[in-house]
Amino acid sequence: MPGNGREGNTVHPSGRRLISVVAVSAALLGGTATTSLAQEQPSPVPGQAAAAAGVPLPAAPVENVIVGYKSSASEASSNDAAAGDAKAKGKKAGKNVGFERRLGTGAALVDLGGTLTPAEAADVMAQFRTDPDVAYVEPDTRAYPLATPNDTDYAKQWDLFEPTAGMNVPAAWNTTTGAGVTVAVIDTGYVAHSDLAANVVAGYDFISSSSSARDGNGRDNNPADQGDWTAAGECGIGSKASDSSWHGTHVAGTIAAATNNSKGVAGIAYGSKIQPVRVLGKCGGATSDIVDAITWSSGGSVSGVPANATPAKVINMSLGGPGACSATYQNAINAAVGRGTTVVVAAGNSNSDAAGFSPASCNNVINVAASNRAGDRSYYSNFGTVIDVAAPGGETRRATDTPGTVTTPENAILSTLNTGTTTPGAENYKPYQGTSMAAPHVAGLAALMKSANSALTPAQIESAIKANARPLAGTCTGGCGAGLADAAKTVAAVTSGPVTPAFENTTDVAIPDNGGAVSSSINVTGRTGNAPAALKVNVDIKHSYRGDLVIDLVGPGGATKRLQASSGDSAANVITTYTVDASAWTANGTWQLRVQDVAAADTGYIDSWSLGF
Numbered sequence: 001m002p003g004n005g006r007e008g009n010t011v012h013p014s015g016r017r018l019i020s021v022v023a024v025s026a027a028l029l030g031g032t033a034t035t036s037l038a039q040e041q042p043s044p045v046p047g048q049a050a051a052a053a054g055v056p057l058p059a060a061p062v063e064n065v066i067v068g069y070k071s072s073a074s075e076a077s078s079n080d081a082a083a084g085d086a087k088a089k090g091k092k093a094g095k096n097v098g099f100e101r102r103l104g105t106g107a108a109l110v111d112l113g114g115t116l117t118p119a120e121a122a123d124v125m126a127q128f129r130t131d132p133d134v135a136y137v138e139p140d141t142r143a144y145p146l147a148t149p150n151d152t153d154y155a156k157q158w159d160l161f162e163p164t165a166g167m168n169v170p171a172a173w174n175t176t177t178g179a180g181v182t183v184a185v186i187d188t189g190y191v192a193h194s195d196l197a198a199n200v201v202a203g204y205d206f207i208s209s210s211s212s213a214r215d216g217n218g219r220d221n222n223p224a225d226q227g228d229w230t231a232a233g234e235c236g237i238g239s240k241a242s243d244s245s246w247h248g249t250h251v252a253g254t255i256a257a258a259t260n261n262s263k264g265v266a267g268i269a270y271g272s273k274i275q276p277v278r279v280l281g282k283c284g285g286a287t288s289d290i291v292d293a294i295t296w297s298s299g300g301s302v303s304g305v306p307a308n309a310t311p312a313k314v315i316n317m318s319l320g321g322p323g324a325c326s327a328t329y330q331n332a333i334n335a336a337v338g339r340g341t342t343v344v345v346a347a348g349n350s351n352s353d354a355a356g357f358s359p360a361s362c363n364n365v366i367n368v369a370a371s372n373r374a375g376d377r378s379y380y381s382n383f384g385t386v387i388d389v390a391a392p393g394g395e396t397r398r399a400t401d402t403p404g405t406v407t408t409p410e411n412a413i414l415s416t417l418n419t420g421t422t423t424p425g426a427e428n429y430k431p432y433q434g435t436s437m438a439a440p441h442v443a444g445l446a447a448l449m450k451s452a453n454s455a456l457t458p459a460q461i462e463s464a465i466k467a468n469a470r471p472l473a474g475t476c477t478g479g480c481g482a483g484l485a486d487a488a489k490t491v492a493a494v495t496s497g498p499v500t501p502a503f504e505n506t507t508d509v510a511i512p513d514n515g516g517a518v519s520s521s522i523n524v525t526g527r528t529g530n531a532p533a534a535l536k537v538n539v540d541i542k543h544s545y546r547g548d549l550v551i552d553l554v555g556p557g558g559a560t561k562r563l564q565a566s567s568g569d570s571a572a573n574v575i576t577t578y579t580v581d582a583s584a585w586t587a588n589g590t591w592q593l594r595v596q597d598v599a600a601a602d603t604g605y606i607d608s609w610s611l612g613f
Helices: 079-093 119-130 171-173 247-256 289-298 327-336 435-452 459-465 487-495
Strands: 004-012 016-023 060-067 098-102 108-116 135-139 143-147 182-187 273-278 314-317 319-320 342-346 366-371 389-392 413-418 428-434 503-505 508-513 519-522 535-543 550-556 562-566 574-580 591-598 602-613
Touching: 060 079, 060 119, 060 289, 060 327, 079 108, 079 119, 079 366, 079 574, 108 119, 119 135, 143 289, 171 342, 182 247, 182 289, 182 435, 247 273, 247 413, 247 428, 247 435, 273 289, 289 314, 289 327, 289 342, 314 487, 319 342, 327 342, 327 574, 342 435, 342 459, 366 435, 366 459, 389 435, 428 435, 435 459, 459 487, 459 602, 503 519, 508 519, 508 591, 519 602, 535 550, 535 591, 550 574, 562 574, 591 602
Parallel strands: 016 135, 182 273, 182 314, 314 342, 342 366, 366 389
Antiparallel strands: 004 016, 060 108, 060 135, 098 108, 143 319, 413 428, 503 602, 508 602, 519 591, 535 574, 535 602, 550 562, 550 591
16 A cells, blocks of 8 residues: 655664655545535545645644654653653744643654644644654644435345345354454444444543533543534534534444344344444544544553553544545554554545545555445445455445435445434434445454454455455446455355465564565465566564665566665554555566665564465
8 A cells, every 4th residue: 555655854864764744634535624524525635735845734724743753762752851842843933832642652742832824834843854853743634434424214234135236244144243353433432322232332532622522521431422513614614514423323333233133223243342432523533533542442552541441353444534644544553453453444435546545545454445236336435456345335326416415315324323413312224325334344344254263363354355355246447456345255264264365474584683685485376477466465574663674575587676665764563565566577486575674773573474466
């Protein structure tokens, strides 16, 4: 998948290359940040002026920035040092800047002292960017729900069982229903629903802004959805009024609504448990809150938040915004996957290349596009080489219809909801469409798999889902990954025998400190023709300073693709999946992962790597 939009590199006196990162402002994937959640047609992402250093400026007002310090800097571990540094840099920029808190990734959240214009925020970020102890700085952007709701009720769940475009779920229930697995739904929270209540475990409210949370305080242990309704102009000039979506409850119902209880709908992994983790409130949610939610949900530690008593083995994020994956998102996702948690994300609803959206473009996630009842890519769904798989997302109108028109409500995804337009009302069921609805289908499948075979790793879960997907019955212009996820086939595959990547090397290879390159080899046999244009290279390298590493993939004929150049990234380990266009290389033969440490003082080894054809 794409990188993190790193530009404006500078060189530290020690010879290390420092990387500055600025993520573009998040906007609603079914429109801009200033539009209603119900608006289906995307608007252009606001124009972005280029900063002097070549890094794009944020496109929306900024209240906070996220600063990642090198591990050697005192600010990386001392809140007092980080606070002093923030104050000093703010003074240079003429702003009242202060340290807010430490994120679960170790980065510092810095309060800009109010809402600044993009240019003003860029001035503050420039002060951090020139500091050799800073690895990256980026604005604390916002993400938004990825669904397009409608108000029509329909009782059939074609998405589970129809042979044309359903996900073939009922046959998987003969083997597993997801028992023993917790799925974190990082979303708007949970509004009480009797068809979900028995399957809900304790979650957390990570919204740090009391006004956005609408609960009168900041973070707390109550993830109840207070409603994400907005008045006209409340989320920016020109933003329209919108009702509460109860988005997280709809997503949760798709995954684990109670089943065989003579009411409502069936959940895909109805034996699993839902952990509601609230990050989206009025006007969306902040990156800083979302990454802390990722950390906590997967069993990581977040300052000021009690430990998670029931860490999730699967995370669903039906949210996002425009812009390439930021270092902040990627660090949190990498750490979650390292703890054994599978991360599923929605591709986005802008009918665009998903590589331009985050967290859809992050590595180490299962990126899900939406398909419709005919088996085509839903007209609104994002697409591209970063898509891993498609799942039913529904389609309630044609692309040529007027926005807001509901032509075929029965072709959307029915799930648990609430009648309240602002605050909670009575429980009900309604069909929604969106990649927000597609992602929980795959999160539910991941829970079924983990329940059936507890030894599965996130990489094995992703590999098996893609290997057992079936071709879409219709068409997918732009690319829908491996095709339509098939629950029964995938569950059968992971329970019939050992599940390992087809081509893998797990022998440790030591990487000499500031020494020559070393290689680990994989011999590929039984393939025909050339390798794919989207070859997945899964890498697990343990190293105390990954910015020291240069990583190359060497094909059977000796041709080389650079996977990673050396940089100032001070974080540990390279645990990720690279997507490589290897279509010009013969598939069969000896492939090599070549790694060189080009700077002194840190050590590591190649733990394992695999090729996913």
